[in-house]
Amino acid sequence: MPLTTATTTVMPEQVGRVDSVVKALVGLSHSQVRGMFDHGCVAINGEPCEDGGQEVEVGDAIELRYDANQRYREKKKVRWDDRTFTIAYEDNDLIVVDKAAGTLTIPTNQEEKNTLVDRVSLYLSHSKRYRQAFVVHRLDREVSGLLVIGKSQEVADALIEQFKHRKPMRLYSAICAGLVAADEGTFDSHMATGNNLDRYITAPSRHTERAVTHYRVIKRMDDTTEVEIRLETGKRNQIRVQFADAGHPVLGDPRYETDKSMHPRWIRKRIALHAKTLGFDHPTSGKPIAIESKLPAAMAKFLRGGIGRQK
The missing domain is CATH 3.10.290.10 (RNA-binding S4 domain)
Structure with a gap:
């Protein structure tokens, strides 16, 4: 027929x-x-x-x-349940996932199993032959939030080019120790990596990377501040290092300014940093895509319990 x-x-x-x-x-x-x-x-x-x-x-x-004579039946959808991520958006070319805190984006030299790329590859393959997930960018293990992943190397490469040219919109929510004085501001500094792999701010040189972070205060509480952060560059640990260097480490950070990052009401193992907004141009259609992720329960609960001050 x-x-x-x-x-x-x-x-x-x-x-x-x-x-x-x-x-x-x-x-x-x-x-x-x-x-x-x-x-x-x-x-x-x-x-x-x-x-x-x-x-x-x-x-x-x-x-x-x-076929005009065929009755096309909707295929039964298999519900995917995974502790490491939820699906925020998906089409034929790419998938945007909401990563859980505590999940590695990709394996380190220790070749860890069940990283985000492993789990997303498994999801993409669950109803078909094996399909690989192609990483475009990363989030620190302790950070939750949105990541875009290509379903082919070609799509991933096109998205990576957008990140190289700083085109995507990346907004984060964070709760920082202390009261951030300025209502808004920019950190523009150079970062290097120590022998223990910790990052630190130093003078510019051929061994450093420039890191630019914009922020605005959303809410000041008794001894903490909620901020919205926009990344211009995307270096490893960038937000955490720059806010710690300014005396306002992200709550719960086990690596940077730990004497200040601990708080009696922040009892979670994760840190109070979440990638909440991701915007980019679709690599195939060219259409703009903007995805939002709600604040994690731990951060929302902390903010509800905080005593607000005048901004």
Whole structure:
């Protein structure tokens, strides 16, 4: 039986989810439309699309190739439950995950198992043959929050180029020791690595890396400060080292200014630093993507118990 082909170009009134455009084009039920995505019947601008929630814009070309006599059933979705990450966004090219604190992004020289890249690779392979996750950037083990991972080396390389040119938007929430005096500010310093692998701020040289961090105060409490941080560069331990150097280490930090980072109400093993916003241009479509992650329960609970001061 030859396949039926149907095409349309997205008009201004159709901007939004692609499954709505497909439903209007073929006149089938929601469940059958979802089945068409699951069976590879839909393409956007010539690229296969498996996600009915993908956004389309004016001028996008939608093509369907399907058997008009077949009832396409939605494939049963396998719920993925993992302690190391949750899925914040996913499409055919990439996945954005919300990493749990205490999880290594990639193995160190000690070749640890069950790192984030291991677990995401396992997730990508759970219903198909083995598929590798390609790391684009990292978060410190003690830090939670958003990371984008490519499903191919080509996609990962395109995203890495964006990070090299400082294009992605990366916002963090942190709770720091003491009262940060300035309502907003910028740390612009050079960092080096000691023999014990700790990072420290020093004079510029060919052995150092420039680190630029912007921040603004969200809330001052009795003896701590909630800050929002925007990374311009993304060096290892950058936020932790610069705030510690300023006398305001991140709560719970076991590495930098530990005499100040401990707090009687912060009893978690993790540190109070969370990557809450990640924005970048999609490497295939070029469309901007912005993902938000809610504050971890431990940080939210601490802030609820804090006595606020006038900002």
